[in-house]
Amino acid sequence: MNAAHPPYVPRHRKTTELLVVHCSATRPTLDIGVKDITQWHRQRGFDTVGYHYVIRRNGEVQTGRPESAIGAHVKGHNANSIGVCLAGGVDATGKPENNFTSEQFAALRGLLEQLGTRYPDARILGHRDLSPDRNGDGVISSSEFIKACPSFDVRAWLKRYT
Ligand SMILES: [Zn+2]
Secondary structure (H helix, E strand, C coil), X not given: CCCCCCCCCCCECCCCCEEEEEECCECCCCCCCHHHHHHHHHHCCCCCCCCCEEECCCCCEEECCCCCECCCCCCCCXXXXXXXXXXXXXXXXXXXXXXXXXXXXXXXXXXXXXXHHHCCCCEEEEHHHHCCCCCXXXXXCCXXXXXXXXXXXXXXXXXXXX
């Protein structure tokens, strides 16, 4: 499969306005990392892993795409954002669940602090906060899985530290 895949050539981003938190939508027992996600994303037709960073269940921060490259993680916002993905985020039945480890939250905090020094004007939010309000009624439908990502309220979580 890899043999048939063209080599990944990064395209560089001009602006960084958003730091977007995602989850892998995998069960907490699944110890996945950047290698696994790269495979999945290639199967979906991406050049390589869509995220810039992946945080494993044990809190290890792994690099995906180069930080300066355009990612593939949030429709309509890739050209001006960095994507960070936490491993986990669904329960045994596949429903969204905030089941991240304290190591992951600590690592996320540290990573966002670092990114915040490099991109001081960037806003931090969750993928679901960028969901399109398709019918314009101000309510985001819960029927679409992507809208749950990353399975917790990033802005409320941030507020506890600032
Ligand atoms: Zn997402």
